[in-house]
Amino acid sequence: MEPTDVGTALAEGTRRLRAADSPTARLDAELLIAHVSGHDRGWVLA
Numbered sequence: 001m002e003p004t005d006v007g008t009a010l011a012e013g014t015r016r017l018r019a020a021d022s023p024t025a026r027l028d029a030e031l032l033i034a035h036v037s038g039h040d041r042g043w044v045l046a
Contacts, residue, residue, distance in 0.1 A: 006044060009033055 013029030022028050034041045 006033065006037075010044065 010026075010029055010033060013032060014025050017025035017028050030041050030044050034044050037043070
């Protein structure tokens with residue numbers, strides 16, 4: 001699946017990280033998206 005927006009990417013990333021038993025799946029997804037996009041975490045959450 002190719003995410004089309006940040007919200008979709010965040011939901012999909014969180015889902016996949018939960019499936020991998022990450023105890024901080026949502027935070028991990030936020031930080032990964034921030035890193036890949038070159039923005040800070042606040043941008044991801046906005």
